[in-house]
Amino acid sequence: MxxxxxxxxxxxxxxxxxxxxxxxxxxxxxxxxxxxxxxxxxxxxxxxxxxxxxxxxxxxxxxxxxxxxxxxxxxxxxxxxxxxxxxxxxxxxxxxxxxxxxxxxxxxxxxxxxPEGIGPVDWFGAYAHIGLTAYFGMMDVAGPKPGETVVVSGAAGAVGSLAGQMARILGCRVVGIAGSEEKCRWLREDLGFDGVINYRAEPVADALHRLCPEGIDVYFDNVGGETLDAVLLQLRLHARVALCGMISQYNQGTWQGPANLGELIFKRAKIEGFLVMDYLHRSSEAIKAISGWLREGKLKYxxxxxxxxxxxxxxxxxxxxxxxxxxxxxxxxxxx
Ligand SMILES: NC(=O)c1ccc[n+]([C@@H]2O[C@H](COP(=O)([O-])OP(=O)(O)OC[C@H]3O[C@@H](n4cnc5c(N)ncnc54)[C@H](OP(=O)(O)O)[C@@H]3O)[C@@H](O)[C@H]2O)c1
CATH class of the missing domain: 3.90.180.10 (Medium-chain alcohol dehydrogenases, catalytic domain)
Structure with missing residues (x-):
């Protein structure tokens, strides 16, 4: 050889x-x-x-x-x-x-x-650390109930797009925040998000006020920074914030803010960070659920x-x- x-x-x-x-x-x-x-x-x-x-x-x-x-x-x-x-x-x-x-x-x-029948591209697109992060972050950490309003940032990204769709599958109203018109169109037209915000085109706080007038029950955060601050202002009583990632901060030497953390007190709200590696022992549960949703056409990536x-x-x-x-x-x- x-x-x-x-x-x-x-x-x-x-x-x-x-x-x-x-x-x-x-x-x-x-x-x-x-x-x-x-x-x-x-x-x-x-x-x-x-x-x-x-x-x-x-x-x-x-x-x-x-x-x-x-x-x-x-x-x-x-x-x-x-x-x-x-x-x-x-x-x-x-x-x-x-x-x-x-x-x-x-x-x-x-x-x-x-797993049998899953190739590398599908594995990373829907399962792996991506689908499992969306699944356990949404289901376990955020725990939205049917009818609740869920906001996802990084919503057109790998984790965010799955997390938002999972909340919709659970019967929630889902608003996605993303960085381009094309991404927002994909979220609304192909994935069925109920509302979208292009954070590069309008202030997020204004858009959240307009799209979530009754407040936000669940926030699945992928970006941190100013977007997290804007969401904190619009939380509803007993809201849950699942801190998945803070990509807006990764190139900086230090973490910024958030400035509006005090809102958690007024709203008796919770904020919780999580890591997918703590859930790997439950992989089969997520893989089974995700496979089913893909088969039924309820989940896309x-x-x-x-x-x-x-x-x-x-x-x-x-x-x-x-x-x-x-x-x-x-x-x-x-x-x-
Ligand atoms: N907790 C865990 O176990 C876990 C596991 C996997 C991933 N994560 C986290 O999940 C998040 C998403 O990861 P991913 O792999 O799915 O990546 P991704 O969302 O597919 O790609 C990253 C996206 O982040 C957005 N972004 C980049 N810089 C930004 C900024 N300064 N402000 C706002 N948005 C910005 C961009 O979308 P726009 O066009 O919308 O700006 C970009 O497309 C990351 O924060 C990552 O660290 C956490």
Whole structure:
């Protein structure tokens, strides 16, 4: 067999503002053969996520920072290409944190086979850490009841679009906040959101006042910052705020605000952060529910696939500019 080369992106320095390819180094190494109890994965699709920015900070997030010089971490799906592990046969499609590289060696820790019949693109678009975050964040943390008003920010994004649709499935009235007319049109016309706000076109506080005159029962927050502040002003009695993410803050060194936190007192409201990794033991519950909704046509998603590992770091910028159309992925090799 000809010798294989593993192309990798390694962290070179820690960004202060935007994370770009300048903060990484491209390396090429020969691919090793698996030892006893190991298997080698050929990465097919790599997930690009806002949280990558948090992993490269100096300060720890929910993980210690990616060490300088290490292959950048990232969730990926690949195929087991060579195996000396009894639990992972060659040819199996597997998901794991294989990183920004062509090949990963694994002992099986944190790796799971994809459920039967689900390919890598569908996996990341509707399930994986995306669908599970939407599901547990909405169902468990926010817990909306039929008839309640739910607001979702980052609503046209991977997590937000699923979270909003799940609230609609539960019988809620859902208002989405997103950053372009095209995204707002998709939310309203294709996903059936009841109201939409283009935060780049009008002040969010005014729009919420107009669209949620009786107040907001649930807020699923993906962006933080000024949008969170605007929502806090419009909360209803006993509202719940599920803090999923704060992408507007990730390129800053410190967290900003919120200035209107005192509203929680007046409204006897709750705010709660959560991480999808705390719910992984309940994955099968979410996968079953999501599969059913997809089959019934109640849940839709879109994916934005960029070709080539070499383009991964430039593509990451799309998440922070808002130019990704749905779940952002890199096709590293093979078909969907
Ligand atoms: N808690 C968890 O376990 C967990 C798991 C996964 C993801 N998350 C979080 O969920 C959020 C969404 O992640 P995703 O993977 O689904 O990404 P995504 O929403 O598909 O993409 C990111 C989107 O964020 C919006 N955005 C970027 N900068 C912004 C800013 N300054 N202000 C307002 N909006 C901004 C952009 O949409 P617009 O065009 O609308 O601006 C962009 O398209 C992130 O905050 C992420 O960290 C949390």
């Amino acid at each position: 000809p010798s294989l080369t593993n192309r990798q992106w390694r962290l070179r320095s820690r960004p202060q503002g935007d994370m770009t390819r300048e903060h990484f180094r491209w390396t090429e190494q020969p691919v090793a053969e698996p030892g006893d109890g190991e298997f080698r994965v050929r990465v097919r699709y790599l997930s690009l996520d806002p949280t990558h920015r948090l992993w490269v900070r100096e300060a720890p997030s929910y993980f210690p920072p990616v060490p300088l010089g290490e292959v950048m971490w990232g969730s990926a799906v690949g195929v087991v290409e060579a195996s000396r592990h009894l639990g992972f046969a060659e040819g199996t499609l597997v998901a794991g944190r294989f990183g920004f590289q062509d090949y990963a060696m694994s002992n099986g820790a944190g790796v799971m086979p994809l 879109r994916v934005d696939v960029v070709n080539g590992l070499e383009n991964a770091l430039d593509a990451l910028g799309k998440l922070f500019q808002g130019t990704n159309q749905g779940k952002l992925l890199v096709r590293v090799a093979g078909e969907s």
